[in-house]
Amino acid sequence: MKQHIKQYFQFSRRERNGIFVLLFVLIALIIVSFTVPLWVGTDREEAKQQFEQNALELKQLANEQATTQQSLLKPFNPNTYSLDSLMACGIPKKLAAQIINYRQKVGPFATKADFAKLYNLTDSLYKVYLPFLVLPDAETSKSEKPASRGLVEINTADSLQLLAVKGIGPYFAHKILQYRNQLGGYYSLSQLGExxxxxxxxxxxxxxxxDEIKAQLTVNISRIKKININTATQKQLSAHPYISYKQSSAIPKYIARYGKIKSLDDLTxxxxxxxxxAVLLKHYVSF
Known part of the structure; x- marks a missing residue:
């Protein structure tokens, strides 16, 4: 009987090795079953913390970029500034082009709120540009008189009124008045460059x-003093910036030969x- 039982429980070397492998695998499975949940929980917690850290860093980076962009910006008027002037104020070229396109197709920006209507301008970007917009916060009443806007009319202003304009000092005021007297008045603010x-x-x-100076001025063309081209002397004609000495000599000769000038086409x-x-002189001559 003992021998029978002994034979029953005897194992060969190969069988014993197989049993040891099975025991090792079983023990390993037991260990893993207890430790994996702990590992997974730790990984999830670490991943959550890493995600929150990344989100915080991205937010800080966005704030730093917005602060950097603001530090490069300068006050600007989207209704009067050219593309180059807008870019010089720190406006990206693409946005500057959108501003020009908006006022050409839609019209001028009446208030700061209109600036938010630009295509693809997010609320966060609008808040960045808002402090630098040279625009009213709210639309003025239609019954409000133009004088209340604080614009200086360039054809009637004296030197003191011109000096009140930001960007115009004594020298510029003198040159503006001097050239106005020579012309007879301005028909466009673009003539300031002359x-x-x-x-x-x-x-x-x-x-x-x-552009900053022009934004504070207005022009009333009815104030222009015109020259009667048929009665003016050669000296009076040559004194005008748009009439050369040669032209001032030829005009009286034309009148003496052909009679009164009826339009500038007669001279062209x-x-x-x-x-x-002729395009320039039409604002300054009468017949």
């Missing part, structure tokens, strides 16, 4: 400074003045 030159390094900065036909001259 009256004086802004001594700055770059063309963009010069345009920006000029004979080549006394050019078409461009």
């Amino acid at each position: 009256a004086f030159t802004i001594p700055v390094a770059s063309l963009a900065e010069k345009q920006q400074r000029m 036909v004979l080549g006394i003045i050019t078409t461009r001259d």
